[in-house]
Amino acid sequence: MITLRPGKYLTSVALISSLCIGVGFVASSQASAEHVQEPFSIALTGDMPYDDLGALQAPNVIADINAQKNIRFTLFDGDTMSGKGNKCTDEAYPVIKTNFFDQFKNQIFYSVGDNEWVDCDRAKKGGYDPAGRLAIVRSTFFGTSGSYISLGQRKLDTRVERNADYPEMQIFTYNKITVIIPHVPGSANNAAVATPTYKTYNDKSTDGDAVEYAARDAANVAWINHGFDVAKQKKSLGVIVVVQANMDWEGYLRDLASPNNEYTAAYANVKQALLTNSLSFGKPVLLQNGDEHWYQVDMPMNETAGALVEKDKGSLVENFTRVQTFGSAFNHWVELTINPSDPNLWEFKVHIVKANVATHTAP
Secondary structure (H helix, E strand, O other): OEEOOOOOOOOOOOOOOOOEEEEOOOOOOOOOHHHOOOOEEEEEEOOOOEOHHHHHHHHHHHHHHHOOOOEEEEEEOOOOEOOOOOOOOOOHHHHHHHHOHHHOOEOEEEOOOOOOOHHHHOHHHOOOOHHHHHHHHHHHHOEEOOEEOOOOOEOOOOOOEEOOOOOOOEEEEEOOEEEEEOOOOOHHHHOOEEOOOOOOOOOOOEEOOHHHHHHHHHHHHHHHHHHHHHHHHOOOOEEEEEOOOOOOOOOOOOOOOOOOOOOHHHHHHHHHHHHHHHHHHOOOEEEEEOOOOOOEEEOOOEEEOOEEEOOOOOEEOOOEEEEEOOOOOOOOEEEEEEOOOOOOOEEEEEEOOHHHOOOOOOO
């Protein structure tokens, strides 16, 4: 195992199934005796089945996860379909539930992506109303109060709290780890965007829904705040937050030359909530996201006087780590081992699914 201690960038793009990476926060004091537990593992993945290749390869990922006896549950960071090909038909959603989510042996928790609803107004995806597609996502994968849906075959032995207005927002605590799942998708978080200032995502001159975005953004911030309050009440050792979007911590997507620059200011409130709560919590915080499809581990949060600072400025927030999971065209998964006796807490092991390895030809 290779262990990396806190630094500006802790990034690994690996094609070796045995590679383990441990990153995290070196605590100033040892965990109390009441917190000493056996390590346990969860599976991290996203951006699948997605397209035709994913439809062929996703079952191999599921089979590999199901074969691991030490995996307690899976965290899936969104995008079950392609943003440019798969149409958002009424029939598509229950097929994804049956053929993908229902095939996981243990419970799988799903953070909604943009391709399932935000991008459905693209002509290539059928030109649907995103609000209507989001309603189908909720009814198919999450249910409603009194009749919530649990994904996967075996339910985790813990209470899952749901937001009454946003059933996809979830909070649960398992073995002293609190998991917070807000609803933060890509494609500018469905915020209103207009050309030529920023790139739109639906091949039209305008995109997004200002009213929907504002309400959900406020709910996301409140949900994250509540989740950290739960973690403090339960004396959790660490917090995991799962979103779909790459929220552009360094500003690179925002600063791309027009017309490729993206409106990533739509994530500012969520990022600030993560900063404020990470500082207040003072223990390891892990952000999981998908969106980009390649595996990466880094520590992208810097601050000055409680405000986010980009790139190499300000002070590093040492207890905040981000992991970006594999996805479409790179259909593999990451094992997160949580070791309560280690103040660094998080250890990452790449699982390269042999059946999904690409064929390479030497030049």
